Amino acid sequence: MHPATASQQISGPALFAEGISKAFVSGQQRTQVLDGLTLGIEAGELTLISGPSGCGKSTLLAILSGLQKVDSGRVHALGSELGQLDPRALERFRLQHTGFVFQGFNLFPALSAFEQVELPLNHMGLSRDEARRRARVSLEEVGLAHRMRLRPSELSGGEKQRVAIARALAKEPELLFADEPTSALDAANGQMIIDILHRIAHAHGTTVLCVSHDPRLVVHADRVLAMEDGRILSDRRTHAAVTQSKEIPS
């Protein structure tokens, strides 16, 4: 139905990395974080990247989302090659197509939940009414309809992360990136966040790429990539995802 048509609009994977390498040089020391990694991420799925600390998960996410440049290799996102875009064009690409959720919630202390969500929409060239409508719908979708007027200092950690998700979701992005979105939260709140991300992938056909080393999240993902030392060790579709994908006519 709707999710299927959304994901069918893009032929092939929504995100495709081809032989990407990335090294950091600090002083004399050179750390090869990613080395010739090739990877495709499908639309309409929640893909989870897990692995030990320092294995390069966040670096991979930064590269796939266009926040960081590769040393070699190519990244194709929604038909554009990110390496070809200048910083301005990358900003525009992110404005139109991507949403982010970070470990820290990064909300402005002075703004209400509603304004946090509305603010990026103002820069997308939407009318005031449309921006407000989207902000309201997104906050309702993450279950914060009754908390819209509160500032971050009046919200719990889980609520703050849900505001951050609504902020990304209201842009109606094709790509949604989340880096350790649950690690600052307790089990119940983490559970709720991953459920929301899962639902977004399925209901909106969004490509959701989530990085986490939280093993409890594995069961909620459609696809789990295990990473170690800059390489993908295993790539498997979880049981939950298999049963769900059977329900979706393709």
Place this chain on the structure above:
Amino acid sequence: MVALARKTLIYEWRRFLPAMLAVGFAGLLQLLQIALVLGIFGSTSLYITGSSADVWVGYPGTQSVGSGRTISADVESRVLMDPAVQRVEPYIWVDGDWRGVGETGGVSVFVSGIDPGANGLMFSKALPPSLRARLVEPDAVVVDRSALDQLGVDIGQTATINGHPVRVVGISSGLRALGGVNVLCSLDTARRLNDDPADNGPTYLVAKLRDPSKAGAVAARLRGATAFGPYTTWSADDFARLSVLYWLFDTGAGAGVLFLAGIVFLVGAAITSQTLIAAVNGSVREYATLNALGVGVAALRRVVLEQAFWVGALGLLGASVLGLLLLMLARSQDVPVVLNVPAALACIVLVMGLAAVSGLAAMRSLRRADPATLLR
């Protein structure tokens, strides 16, 4: 549009308060400094601005009112011949040594010999008619309220100037002088007080025109004749400016003002930019998140610049209120302070310039708002 800059400024006002105080105090310092300098040095042209003469005639090369030399009394007829001139009167300046009844030692005084008639031009705006009329009496003088202690006299008492006895018949206000004390008397009294036999003409001739707006043209026309000995002419405005500029720059006060203005600007900008930078750094993760979501760096810069603008505007508001109160206090205490439109504009420009410079400095720390740093 969500007003991020203003909402942050209001909600986190404590963080911006030091910047506003820095801007405000820089503005206040500048305002008071300019007002004081204008007040003090403005008094050097009081003889001109407090009178209703449109054209002044004096010795060529005179640099300020107090440094005139006598000219020939015959110039008066030359000036009167000009059809634009309505009235001419002499003005005699005598440097005197005052000995009062009190124990004050000698006080250097500037004696102004003026026409005491009701139509007299000199000090017509500064001296009430009743006081002026009292100067008709021989050896009568009027002194300024602010100088009474310095002169050691009060109304009705006698003293001597250059050894000649004088009697204080009245007390004026607003006639404070720089580097001495103003004493007003009639032309006849002034001639008696002058003990230099070489001086036998007026120091200046002052003229009123039928049409004051022609002062510049008439002054130019009256210049150049040599038949009556050396003299030159100025419009009242030109001569007042000449006097003030002479004091400002030949005493080094002008350079001092500019120097202090520069220091105030630098210190103000240093403090303001530091606090603004701290405020930006405090939100750098939020700015980076917005940038990750595609909000351009240019838009983020505008937020910082807008905050700098509000900091400047609010600082200016505080400085204006406090400055006006202080100026009123100064006036009530006879401290010479004057504020005019160009000076007030200069203060506004300085303060807003300072805020802008600080905003630009703070914008640089937005470079740290690189969204890749949020992914670690």
